Amino acid sequence: MSLFRSITATSLAKDVRLEWRSKDAINSMLFFALLVVVVFSFSFDPNAEESRQIAGGLVWVAVLFAAVVALNQTWTRELRNHVLDAYRVSPAPANSLFLSKALGNFIFVCVLEALMTPLFILFYNLRALGPGWQLIPIAVLGTWAIVVNGTFFAALSVRTRAREIMLPLLLFPISIPALLGMVEGTTAILSGQYSARFWIALLIAYDVVFTIASLFLFETVLHAE
């Protein structure tokens, strides 16, 4: 168990360090996210009441698209110097690799959200009418839902011809329940009219099911040749 943990931690530290030094993904994601917020602000210019109804959807769609930008390069970096082949041959458990990648992506997307949310609040003059603290579990659970499936599907699509477009094609249909949970939960809290508890429960169920499924199947997919 400790071997698993140490390998995961080492891989994660490596990814974070690489990202910190090159700032490839973070920069592109950030700028993309900013552009998305601005474009949405121009396209939908609602008043206060309307904005509370639609902001949930807008924020999460923006995060989803920005996350896809980050997820796409998750595994391509590993292909470059045959690092992925080295992983396959090494005795390291495949799941630790998956977990480290997923956690790395999770951290990046959370950073992205932390930077995007104030912008959204600014542009849309948002103020939560319901229990605002509930937005945190929704954000955490929702981000993990996107990231865990995204990392797994990125591993699937890295072996295909149309790599960049394959990931969103695979990810979006499967993420529909999670997306619904995030958007409806956020809308429920912002508008204060409904309870977000069901959506949080749904997100928990979604996360549990797909984390287990990804960990279960990742080894098979890694050695799929």
Place this chain on the structure above:
Amino acid sequence: MKRFFPIFGAITSALLAFALYEALIAAPTEQTMGNVQRIFYYHVPSAWTAFLLFSLNFMASVQYLVRRNRSSDRLANWIVIALGVITCIVAFVVKLPDGIEPSSVASTGIAAVGIYFLIRKYFAGDKLDAFAVSTAEVGVVFCTVVLVTGPLWARPVWGIWWTWDIRLTTTFVLWLIYVSYLLLRRFSNGSQTAVIASALAIFGALDVPLVYFSIWFFPTQHPQPVIGDGGSIDPRMLRVLLLNWVAFLCFALLLCWARYRLEVLRREVDETLALESLLDPRSSR
């Protein structure tokens, strides 16, 4: 076996023609909806066939992954049998929703177990993967029919083309998942296709109940149009419905069979071409 195909084709065509006649002319006209209701005789059997085909694909995908080593294969066999037994017990012990008979649930469970082992017996290795792609493709075709006939029925009857109600949305998401499955197959390299496609099918199957539950709660925040789903069905209509279902099942079987043969043939040709280019790179392209 090959001789049987045209005979079966002829029988199926006759069945379909007869079912069409029954649906359009012989079946009684519905009271409230009028003749438009006859779309029901094409829409519902297509939906049941599509779900059946997707279930077959799911079973084949699971089998493909577990049969890669012996121990997981044996374990999976026992789990399947256990699930069948549990379904039978649950069917008679638990209080089921209205309109669902315990015997039909139990027989569905037993049939599912039987089909799993039949697939196991007759399809192995590559053939299993060919089976998976055939059922997926034909399933998408039938699901497309469902999604096209649905709105064409909804518009005159309820005045709307589409709504995010539970069954429509679940069908639509299932369609999306399987279209992405087919795209994944098309764009991946030969050797890994089967494994990664099977993984995606399993993810898709896990997703469907979650979709169902998420939409189940959706209407509390977004009031949905009331879609009347009338109680019992006239026995004459039921007869026509079942007739159409049998006809479409035979048709689906024909299509799957043809697609399966195409796939097996295609793989043989690819292998031959690959072997040719290996042995003599000059004469082949």
Place this chain on the structure above:
Amino acid sequence: MKFLFAAYAATWLIHTCYMATLARRFNQLRNQIKEIAERKS
């Protein structure tokens, strides 16, 4: 009702297109097999 006919027509259109696709692919394969046979002989 035109919706009724549209629905039935759409169903058979979709099925016919799929069967045509299958037929086309079968023909492609048949041509490939013929080529291989010619090359061998």
